Each structure stands twice: as C-alpha cells, then as structure tokens.
Amino acid sequence: GQNIDQPTEMTATEGAIVQINCTYQTSGFNGLFWYQQHAGEAPTFLSYNVLDGLEEKGRFSSFLSRSKGYSYLLLKELQMKDSASYLCAVLDSNYQLIWGAGTKLIIKP
Amino acid sequence: DADVTQTPRNRITKTGKRIMLECSQTKGHDRMYWYRQDPGLGLRLIYYSFDVKDINKGEISDGYSVSRQAQAKFSLSLESAIPNQTALYFCATSELAGDTDTQYFGPGTRLTVL
Numbered sequence: 669g670q671n672i673d674q675p676t677e678m679t680a681t682e683g684a685i686v687q688i689n690c691t692y693q694t695s696g697f698n699g700l701f702w703y704q705q706h707a708g709e710a711p712t713f714l715s716y717n718v719l720d721g722l723e724e725k726g727r728f729s730s731f732l733s734r735s736k737g738y739s740y741l742l743l744k745e746l747q748m749k750d751s752a753s754y755l756c757a758v759l760d761s762n763y764q765l766i767w768g769a770g771t772k773l774i775i776k777p
Numbered sequence: 778d779a780d781v782t783q784t785p786r787n788r789i790t791k792t793g794k795r796i797m798l799e800c801s802q803t804k805g806h807d808r809m810y811w812y813r814q815d816p817g818l819g820l821r822l823i824y825y826s827f828d829v830k831d832i833n834k835g836e837i838s839d840g841y842s843v844s845r846q847a848q849a850k851f852s853l854s855l856e857s858a859i860p861n862q863t864a865l866y867f868c869a870t871s872e873l874a875g876d877t878d879t880q881y882f883g884p885g886t887r888l889t890v891l
Contacts, residue, residue: 676817699877699878709885710883711867716877755819759877765878769818
C-alpha cells in the first residue's frame with residue numbers, strides 16, 4: 669500500500685530552526701509537495717521537489733532524497749505565525765496526490 | 778478576490794437530508810477535486826475531475842456524488858447525510874504543467890450532521 673509518515677506534533681522556540689521529516693512509500697513518484705495549513709483554514713502550497721537536493725525559498729527549505737524515500741522541511745528564524753500544520757504529499761505514478769496526516773508545529777515564545 | 782471559492786462556509790444539517798456543497802474557480806484550471814479532512818487524518822480524496830466530461834471516484838466516494846457543471850464549477854452532494862460525514866470539506870484545483878500538478882485549495886466548508 670501507499671504510505672506517508674510524518675511526526676504528529678513538534679514544538680520549537682521562536683527564532684530557532686526546526687526540521688520536519690517525511691518518509692514515503694508510494695507506487696511511483698512524480699514529485700513531493702509541502703503545504704502549510706493553519707487551524708480551520710485551507711492548505712497553502714509551500715514547495716515542490718522532484719529532483720534530489722535542497723530547494724530554498726526564503727526562511728523555508730525543502731530537501732528530497734528519492735533513493736531513501738525521504739524529505740524534510742526546514743524552517744528558520746521561527747515566528748509565532750509559523751504555528752500551523754505542515755502536510756507532506758507525494759504525486760504517485762498515476763499523478764494522484766497521496767497525503768500524510770500532517771505535523772502540527774507549536775511555536776513557543 | 779479568491780481564486781477558489783466554496784459555498785456555504787458552514788452548514789449544519791440533520792441525518793437523512795440531502796445537501797450540496799459548491800465550488801467555483803477563476804484560475805482557469807481543468808482539474809478539480811473534493812477532499813474531506815478529519816482531525817488526526819490526512820486529506821482524503823472523495824472525487825476528482827480532469828475536465829468537464831471526466832469524473833472519477835477517489836478513496837472514499839461512498840455516500841457522495843458530484844457534478845461538473847462547467848470548467849469552473851464542481852459540486853459535491855451528500856444524498857442522505859449521516860453523522861460520520863461531519864468533517865471539513867475542501868475543493869481544490871490544479872493544472873498539469875510539465876511534470877508538476879500543484880493543487881490550490883478553497884477555504885473549506887465545515888459540515889456538521891446531527
């Protein structure tokens with residue numbers, strides 16, 4: 669079956685750095701997405717990786733290793749507004765998005 | 778103005794009632810999706826449509842039906858609502874561009890079935 673694993677919850681301190689991991693087992697791979705979702709709101713697109721390596725976008729970076737079925741989202745200089753859930757999703761061989769359950773990130777002052 | 782809109786934003790209904798959730802988009806995307814989200818679970822796909830004449834069942838289509846009235850409109854119906862359909866429902870759109878197919882979400886409809 670297809671499976672995406674990410675931690676349920678993480679806590680970090682304002683101004684610090686946090687890394688949210690995602691491992692996946694899917695039928696084929698056509699890219700990995702990270703979305704941010706504030707409580708009760710819609711998911712919003714953060715990043716897309718299809719090749720191995722690190723993609724940097726401001727305070728957020730996303731890394732992919734296809735051979736290991738692994739990705740992480742790195743958030744730097746954490747701000748209180750970064751408190752949200754972070755969803756990992758993989759586009760499989762049929763171009764279907766398979767979603768992880770999300771990681772709830774709590775930022776403390 | 779929002780690119781993907783959903784109506785209503787909140788709905789409380791009773792068991793056995795038929796209800797419709799509507800989604801409209803101005804992004805010009807061909808692909809549209811309906812998801813539900815429950816606490817502690819990932820987004821689960823109910824139905825999807827790659828163009829006006831294409832409708833496909835997702836992971837959890839039982840108890841739901843859809844209609845793609847136009848490129849910009851995709852409606853979800855619950856034929857006879859039951860309490861375990863209480864959830865947050867999202868519509869999304871996308872357009873395949875090269876090898877990527879980024880989905881963009883509407884604001885969601887919070888549905889409560891009593």
